[in-house]
Amino acid sequence: MSMVFLTIKIRRDPALRDYKLVFITDRRQLHDQLTATFGRTQDETVHDAKSIKHLQTLLHNNTPDLITATMQKFQDRSLLDPTQPATDFRPNPSDKIIILCDEAHRTQYGTLGSFMNHVLPNAPKIAFTGTPLITTDKTRNEFGSYIDTYTIEQSVADGATVQILYEGRQPKTKVTGDSLDNLFDQYFADYSGQEKEQIKNRYGTQQAILEAADRIKQICQDMVQHYRSVVEPNGFKAMIVTTSRQAAVTYKEMLDQIDAPESAVIISGDHNDEPHLVPHTDPHKQKQQIQQFQQPIQESPLSFLIVKDMLLTGFDAPVCQVMYLDRKLMDHNLLQAIARVNRTKPHKSCGYIVDYYGLSDYLSEALEVFTSEDVKGALISIEDEIPKLKARHTRCIQHFKGLDLSAIDDCIHLLKDEGKRQQFEIDFRNFSKQMEIVLPNPAANPFLRDLRLLGKICHGAKNLYRDEQLDITAAGQKVRQLIEQHLQTTGVDPKIPRSHPSIY
Incomplete structure (x- = not known):
């Protein structure tokens, strides 16, 4: 909404109202969400760049358009692959273009960002990010000094978000701080020595443990008990974050075995996927499942979304109160992920991160790229x-x-x-x-x-x-x-x- 209000302010300013505004995201879901939001709130046509060529045409129109595009469209494929035809993406030297970048901590610093600067060399850029400021000067070097900052603690104090509480569960299931070989032997006790070596060679010890069906079943039993006693009474829902697509499917299978609340797996697909992964990668089916998850539990019983990478950024579901974490996340990926449970909703007193991986063992390392002031209050122990x-x-x-x-x-x-x-x-x-x-x-x-x-x-x-x-x-x-x-x-x-x- 900050982008929406800024756009309204720009359009009301006599000196700025004739500027072309270009809104950049780096995820398709975020792009669709932003485009739809502007379509509902702006009294002008929103031009959605459908392709590299379409974006080029929109940027060279001599009109004060409002354009939305993904960062990935700022590229000339012929520069990366000589067999590809040149896009003839000519620079536009106009200084009456403003670039507004969402999630500005991610993709503005590599080849895509460099090409965007080449195409729009005189356009001022404004960055938005929900992730706290990093300790390096990378963001300031690219976008200039900070216009305004709003900390996690301020957001909670203002009631804009709810406090996130951290709880570590089941020490026997975590894969940090213990001997991985001992854990491996525990979860694969029924396998022969040769089979164990084959598993280690194919997956690695840690990955094999994280995907072990016995371990996941133990977690699911504890998870469902926690969900039914803490989260379900108020009508809220849950996300499960796993280490791999295989683990995500195994979580679904184990939850179904123990008669848990309804769940769905949301993972990306590949044309070489094994058959048991394919049913969970259909975009049309996923869209329906996501919509069902976002509905109140009285209207849709879908209570758990199981993911690996998808929906960890930009996904807005106030009905989600708890994230069950079973993978290692670092830096902005960690803070973006846990923010899925901090959205406000009536009777939602807080959000929960329930950790089965062992986040507490490396939390300082995971957040070391941020200033201490900006991550203060990001995660608070239930004991506090x-x-x-x-x-x-x-x-x-x-x-x-x-x-x-x-x-x-x-x-x-x-x-x-x-x-x-x-x-x-x-x-x-x-x-x-x-x-x-x-x-x-x-x-x-x-x-x-x-x-x-x-x-x-x-x-x-x-x-x-x-x-x-x-x-x-x-x-x-x-x-x-x-x-x-x-x-x-x-x-x-x-x-x-x-x-x-x-x-x-």
Whole structure:
């Protein structure tokens, strides 16, 4: 949307409105998304460059067009392959062209970027990227000084994204920090010595472990348990990131074996693919599956997308709350991937990265190209949320200092003042949100009794004082279910407010 708003501003500026605007991405999906967004928001024709030749024609039209194109169209194939005919991609020396590059940390620094500079030598360039600034001067050298920066912590604080929580699972499944030979022997114990050597020679020890069906089945069993207890109650979905296309298909097979929620594999295809890979590489089928995944779980039961490289950048699915990670990712690839779970959605208190590979063993190395300030807060351990829970619980019960929370009537009467009720509503909402984040971690257990009682106090005050702000339905499903069950066991209907001035 930053590009959209900047375009509107440019078109309203008398000195800039006649400039040709060229929007560049480096992925087909991003290109289609950007083109569609401009088509919906701009009161002018959006020219989508369909080919190298079409882009050349659009760039040489003497009109202030709005053009979208992929970076890969900035090339003369005859320079790379003498058997290819020259494209006659002539430079346009106009200085009334502005280039706007999305995902500017990736493909603007090699031969494609050099050729773009050759074709549009006098066009100023503006770079956009959702990836934090790298410590080298490469970006500044290519695009100039930074116009504006917006950190991960700022985004979370503003509510533009949700906090991402990291959790390492199953030490026996990770492939870092342990003897790979021991892990290999564990997962291939039923194979002969000759068969083991053949597997090692063909795949390598680490790759063979990551693709081992026994290991993947163990992960799937733990993964489904985590999904059903943490993610599914609020109606969210999951992505699984695997080390290879073969591993992706094996994940699908293992999930189907254990009667897991519906899943789909989204991987790229090759004309030499083995038959068992082919059904998962059909672009038309993939498009349908992606659309189904993006729908609410009540409308489409497709709950897991299993990928290797596809959909790790630019894929927007707020319904996705958790990424199960089983491969090594580095640099901007890591930060782009985990950002798939930070999109906001009602009742989505956070995003989760659940790690089966062993990311924590090389996290510093994975992020060393970024400045520490810019990656601060990118991943926070679930353990770091427990002190926050304690603090928010303390703040909540201080409203009833000197009282036992089980004295419901007395506690409700303490909320007679509207200002006190408003502050209690804020504190209880924050406590409920933090409980939603930590549950079902056992660290939340000491606070369950007070959560139920505070929920009952909240419900009773809402009915007595006719205060619609005090509404437990705004809580996440796990917390709401705990409170509603408690209200029902004590004879209170949590969904139907009383019509008479009963306290609860």
